Amino acid sequence: MLRTRARPWLVVATAVALVTTGAATTAMAEDQLVLDHGHIDAFTLTWTDNKLDLQLQEDVTGSHVLHAPEDVLLKVKPEAAFELPDPVPPALSFLGEPGEVIHHLPQTQDPNLIWPGWSTERIPGGVFTNPLRIDITEVTGPGNVFLWQTGAVGNPISVLNGGGYQLPGTISPNVGVHAHAEWAFSEQGAYTFTVVASGTLAGGGTATSVERAYTFQVGDVGEESPTTSLSVTGLADHYHSGDVVTLTAVQDPVTDLDHYHWFTRAAGTTEWQIVPDAGGARYSFTASAQHDGLAVIARLYDHDHNVVAESEPVTVVVDDHGEEPPPAASQEIEATLAENAGALVISVDPDDWRVLMSDLELGTSGDRWVSSGDLRPVMVTDTRSAAPGWTVSAQVGDFTAGAETLRGGSLGWTPVVAQQAEGAGVVAGPSVPSGFSGGDGLSAVSVLASAEPGTGFGSSELGAGLVIEAPTTLRPGTYTATITFTVI
The missing domain is CATH 2.60.40.1930 (Macroglobulin (MG2) domain)
Structure with missing residues (x-):
């Protein structure tokens, strides 16, 4: 992670990339493709020739490449192993007991792991009434599978109809949705999901896809732990x-x-x-x-942090035979943290600084191109003992594609605080709509998050949902702009 030394203000920049040219292609018959990292819309709904289908879309081998789910193996690498802390936060107690190991795929992208989500962005507006359904009807495998989203204050949010966090279950997104979530697998091994999509047609009746099979390989199942x-x-x-x-x-x-x-x-x-x-x-x-x-x-x-062996308990007996404990000596240890110690640091991961937005598609109103995406994590760390508080703001320049220009005000956002220290009190900034219908969007300085004096200590991870709205006269091209963050 790139770090900048403490100054009265710090600036870090990242890029927003928007792709408007090129059509996605469906994968032809092929050997099973193994994906062990990268952006994957596992449950992607499509509407072709008046038929609803469920496919897998990935940005690993290309941009928005479609596959039949049966042709892809989704590999959850051993690096996803995570030991549950002691104590487990009460809101996450469904994951297991302290010390147990799960394999976790985070809602915020880790470039070393797969980042599966779902998308209904390929469904044209006006075909269905909201919501659609993604029914995960059966899960077979060695353990349990959990799916949820994390809210701004760190609490889990159910994405399944009726609440709950364990699959099987049903996700009900609206048309035009692109989402990611937290995944957890309780055991290593191969898992198979049976999934079907459906929706109510605007003109009456329903449309249902064929059943699809998804396979996740969790952990390094090729190696057996030694017996001891x-x-x-x-x-x-x-x-x-x-x-x-x-x-x-x-x-x-x-x-x-x-x-x-x-x-x-x-x-x-x-x-x-x-x-x-x-x-x-x-x-x-x-x-x-x-x-x-x-x-x-x-x-x-073992090397994947799975328990190989556990000893029988031994019990310690302390018997002083009624005697007073031996005399002891003591020393006092003192350390001082100066009032002006600490630093305010803002950073983005140098390997995760490019925001790849979805392709521009005609909005439901038919008068604009619309693209969506998620800001890459922005980290703010405040170790100043005085805790004077801070504000992170941002401003974007114009998008350019060669000689073509799209004004930066076309970009809007909804900020979130993805993670923060307990009691840190960091608050997400207000939503800023795209300036398509009037306004400056993010071309004007906008607050991503802030902390009042006496708060904001520790490390906080900030993010935002992004939206671009562009006129239908925009010429094809790949448009990029730079958004700059400032912390004061």
């Missing part, structure tokens, strides 16, 4: 306060795996707690009377 058992050695019959307890995890047979986590359970409790910063085969601590009855286990993990 785990035990904990080094436990004494009992300890006195002040003794050092040293426990060692032992594999049988020994493998090349060396990633461990240790967990403890206090006497009289039922919940295991992970030991911070204990990732090796040895775990040591100084015994005290409070450790009497403490249960300890070790877990061994």
Whole structure:
């Protein structure tokens, strides 16, 4: 991530790219295409020859290339593995228990992973009444699959009819929608989705696509984890306060795996707690009377952070025989953070700075070209102890395609705060409509997000939904403009 040193104001720029030429082509019969990264509209609805179809659209091998879903394998790489924290946020408790590993595809694009979503942008206006339906009728695989979106304050939002987060389920988008979401798979292995699309025709009746099959390969299923058992050695019959307890995890047979986590359970409790910063085969601590009855286990993990083996619990006994604990000495440690310490930093990922908008298509009103997309993540980090607050604003220049020009005011947005530190208090700026029907759009300085004095600390991820509205007299071409962000 590109970082800029603290100054009274900081500027970082990214580009918005708009493609208006070229028609998407349907993939011909071919060997199964493996996609393990990039922008993918997995559930893309099309309307051709008065027939509704469900296809997969991707921007990996080209721009908006269509495939039959059966011809594509969507690979969720091992890098998507994520260990659930302790505690798991209550709103995300549906994902599992602390320490469990899921494979997670984020709503905001990670360029190293696939970014699947859905699109109804190829459906012409006036053919259907809203909403359409994408029915994921069956999911087969080794575990559970979850689908949801994250709101501006970090809480999950259901995208399925009737609420809930687990597939199977039904997504009901309107015509002209392009969306992405959070995905989570609870186990490694191959998953198959059975999916069908349908909608109510404006002239009466319904249209339904044929059933389609989608395949996700999650994790590195080609490698089997070694079979081994785990035990904990080094436990004494009992300890006195002040003794050092040293426990060692032992594999049988020994493998090349060396990633461990240790967990403890206090006497009289039922919940295991992970030991911070204990990732090796040895775990040591100084015994005290409070450790009497403490249960300890070790877990061994493979390279994808899956649990390979877990030890039986061992119980620590601390018995001081009624004696007072040995005398102890202490020292006070002091560190000072100066009032003027810290910095205000704004940045964009140098490998994720180009916004690829959808192709311009005739809007439902028939009087303008319309394109949509999402701003790439903008990161703001404020480590200033005084927390004076900040404002991020942006302004876009004109779009150009050779000698052709589209004014920057054609661009509008709806800002969001994708992530922020707990209690940071960052607020998204107001929506700015395209200036097509009057107004300046984003050609005038507009607020992306702000934090009042006393707030805005830590790191915040900002984004926005973008829309371009252009006159129907616009000449074909690929139009680009630069949007510049300023934090004060």
